[in-house]
Amino acid sequence: MNLKGGEDRDLPLDLTGLSRGLRVQGSGTVGGPAQTHVVEVPAGTEHARFALDAADDSADLDLSVYRLNQYGDTALVERAATESADEQLDLEDPEPGLYEVEVDFFAGSGPLGFTVTSFALNDKGAEGSFTAQPATAPLRAGGTTPVTLSWKGLRAGAVYLGRVAYGDTGRTTYVTVTGDPRNGPPSGTPGARPTVAVQPAYAVPGQSAVVVAKGLTPAVDFQIRVKGTNRVLASGRTNDDGGVGRLVTLPADIATGKQTLEVRYGSRSAGGSFTVAKLVLGDSEHSDAHAFDGNPLAAMTTAVRGKGTVRITVRGASGTYLSRTLAVDAGELGWYAWKSEPVETRPEKLTATLAVVADHGRTGQSTSLTWTPAAVKASSASITEDRAAAHTAKVSYTNNSEVPAFPTLRYKLTNGDLVLATLQADPEDTFTRSYDTTGVDRLDLVIDGTTVATYRNRDRAGLTGRPAMVEPFYTTFQRGGSARQHGGPASLKMTVTNRPAAYSGGFALTVGEGPEIYAGTSLLLDERIPVPRSAQEGVPVSRTVTVPAGRPLWATAYYEVQGPIFQALAVRRILVPPVATADLQPVRGSGSRPAFVVDTMPREAAAGTTASVTAAGLSPRERFTVRLDGRVVGFGRATAGGFAHAFVPVRHTHDRTLTVRVTGTGAGRSGETVLGVSG
Known part of the structure; x- marks a missing residue:
């Protein structure tokens, strides 16, 4: 390269790469379905490039890139839809993870072949000993400084991407190095063992799933099937590193339980297992709300999909505040944000756990959150x-x-x-x-x-x-x-x-x-x-x-x-x-009696847990007593506004309900409610 200087200065050259690209080939027709595949952008990637090369330069193909989450949901990142046959998308500092690459066939005749090459530019796994000589270029105003870029030991037939950054100028040059095509495609990663990973680990029938296979034979035809069936969920050719990435839709009639998605290539196959369930859990978060008296109100919001039963528990250092089994139905909403009922707790370290209740009462998929809320x-x-x-x-x-x-x-x-x-x-x-x-x-x-x-x-x-x-x-x-x-x-x-x-x-x-x-x-x-x-x-x-x-x-x-x-x-x-x-x-x-209202949170509690009992209608600072079925379980003083609160233990009982009575010291200041008991 010849660098032309605008001023006299010594300019350090910062090189990244060379990073080997992965090529996927395919074909389609105008009016037919788009062709897609999944690529992984590893952590530490500074620049990702997706280059579409159409076999027919008179055609018009378009390129889109979507971000994939762990549940197989997609979100558009970039799209290139010019009138040309070839397209290119560059992502600076992309989020690590899985991306779906989509090729659309806008114009052309007959089968339209293409090659998509994906690059994840970083220093980790760089090949070829990419160097610049000199490493610092002595620029002179108006003059030209030659710089030689060199590499060695690249794989035959592979394609690479590198980057040269010029000090603190913000300027860069991207370098593509293509191996001698007469040497054929690269032979894949030497010594790699075939592996297949399926995401998510739990899925409902009809849901999307991501299949990522590595270590297969490069550049051969493959099919993805549910093991034990002949139904093809996806097909194509492995990339030139022996990899496969596809977003597939699970059959609506797939049986629940452990399943395997099998990738067949040539005369061989490899599979990855996952679990099909009637109800699955996604991401969770906890709430940071507070009760009227300033104590934390603990609740857990979880993305759910499907229909089934869950068990929610909230535990703290002082005991269990919530333990309930509930029916959940996301209906036709796909992913649905299900929120547990809020429960008042002490300001202490809490752990909330949501678990799917599988067949015969067994615990299926579960997710937990731990946090320490403060009182206000x-x-x-x-x-x-x-x-x-x-x-x-x-x-x-x-x-x-x-x-x-x-x-x-x-x-x-x-x-x-x-x-x-x-x-x-x-x-x-x-x-x-x-x-x-x-x-x-x-x-x-x-x-x-x-x-x-x-x-x-x-x-x-x-x-x-x-x-x-x-x-x-x-x-x-x-x-x-x-x-x-x-x-x-x-x-x-x-x-x-x-x-x-x-x-x-x-x-x-x-x-x-x-x-x-x-x-x-x-x-x-x-x-x-x-x-x-x-x-x-x-x-x-x-x-x-x-x-x-x-x-x-x-x-x-x-x-x-x-x-x-x-x-x-x-x-x-x-x-x-x-x-x-x-x-x-x-x-x-x-009008003949004082107003006095007693409440419990939750309204139905499991035996052995802690419930929150409140009462409104006391005099300021009045002493009060809490009884469960006549047994004293709590006491205290009301606030200046006549509000009372106490945490009380829910004992084991054969009854389905307990009478909760709060009694003040003043005449007529007493009230009760019913607490449902489960377990």
């Missing part, structure tokens, strides 16, 4: 009589966390109805507002399924009628659902009401089952509702839907605001704690 400052809440206006109560919520809080305001009407609306408390801020209590027996503030404040309406003159709703989005539960049938849950009627925002032309109303928005696979309502656009809020619009009793629910209203000087997309939301048929009974003797 507790939030506070209160509901008191608003003496400034008749038939009103003042609701206050102080959010001491660093994320928005969305407590639910729950109205229990004297006629039995339940009305719920979600409020928003900004981080490290206090929300205060007055609400109409006409016809209301009790008001509760609920967050994460826990009642944190409660208020009994003692205004006997205001115990009939219905409250005027301040919040524009709310749900109403009324009696009139169906009883339990064939072992399934009873159903309830839930009416969702939305008051359209000013300058909106409608909204998308969605109702689903699950503890969080879109946390379940079951959508109960999904409707686009147009409304006349107006400068004022619109007339409330309601829809009634049948929902399962005793299940967490959610509702959203997405809408667009197009005002005179602004546009915005917005959403209203409600998280609905489980509602049972018994919760809709009319209230008798309203």
Whole structure:
């Protein structure tokens, strides 16, 4: 090479490579399927190149490269689609891993042959003793400095890529070295033993899987089959290093259990094993949320695919907080983010494990996460009589966390109805507002399924009628659902009401089952509702839907605001704690007793685990006692807002339920709930 200098300086030459390219040959036709293969880009690769060489230079072939994850899912990285026959894609500092290379046949006649050469440029595994002489080029302004690049010992018939970087200039030269074609293709990696790897290790029928084989005979035809069958999942030619990489689709009728994908080449074969299951697990992550009292709320979100049963456990140094077996169904969603119910824990090292329950109760695939969550400052809440206006109560919520809080305001009407609306408390801020209590027996503030404040309406003159709703989005539960049938849950009627925002032309109303928005696979309502656009809020619009009793629910209203000087997309939301048929009974003797609400987390616990018990309605700093079926299991003092919390052990019992009772020292301050027990 001749280097022309723009200034006087000594320029060090930094060489990378030579890295041997892997060539894959194939053919296709216009209108036919694209031809694909998988290549591996190892860690430490500084530059990846994918070069497509068409056999017919009058044709038009296109080249695409996709990133493959460990589950066989693809994401486009780059595409080259010019009018020429040949294409090239270069990736600087690519992420290590598997990539799918795709060749499309846009124009041409007859079978269109091609060769794709893939390079992963790095110093690891470099061949040929790539050197420059001199190693530092003495440049002179306007002058020319000759540099000689040399190599030795390259494999016959192979093709290589190298790079010369010129000091700190940011300039580079890529060098391609092609072996003498008369020597034929390279003979593969000497001494390599055939190996086949299949990803993922667990898959459901019909899922994609990646097959990577090494150490086969170079440049020969191959087929990929499920061992023991004649069904061909993929075919082609091995690369010139004796490798195969393909993304295949598993048969929909493949049997569950251990399976082998077999690569047949010439008269030989090699196979890689994996497991087919009805339900498989993907990536997992833990939540960093916090309960009202500042303790961690532990939950695990895992990508799942298929249908089956899982066992979720959350353990800490103080014991087990959660152990449940649950049915999971991703439906037609492919991968679905399944989230376990949150459970309150102490601030200590936790391990959450999700395991698939296979046939006969055996444990199948499992995944675990370990982390140490910290506690935060507790939030506070209160509901008191608003003496400034008749038939009103003042609701206050102080959010001491660093994320928005969305407590639910729950109205229990004297006629039995339940009305719920979600409020928003900004981080490290206090929300205060007055609400109409006409016809209301009790008001509760609920967050994460826990009642944190409660208020009994003692205004006997205001115990009939219905409250005027301040919040524009709310749900109403009324009696009139169906009883339990064939072992399934009873159903309830839930009416969702939305008051359209000013300058909106409608909204998308969605109702689903699950503890969080879109946390379940079951959508109960999904409707686009147009409304006349107006400068004022619109007339409330309601829809009634049948929902399962005793299940967490959610509702959203997405809408667009197009005002005179602004546009915005917005959403209203409600998280609905489980509602049972018994919760809709009319209230008798309203106003005659203090409000006192007891909750447990989880609502169903395994024997031998630790449950979280809370109570709202105590006096400030009042002492309290927690009993399970009459046995004292916990005690403590309420907060300044009258909120009580205790971790209690769930004993082994033959009963399916335990009565949880929290008792204060004041007269009438006592309440109970039922804790389901499993195991």
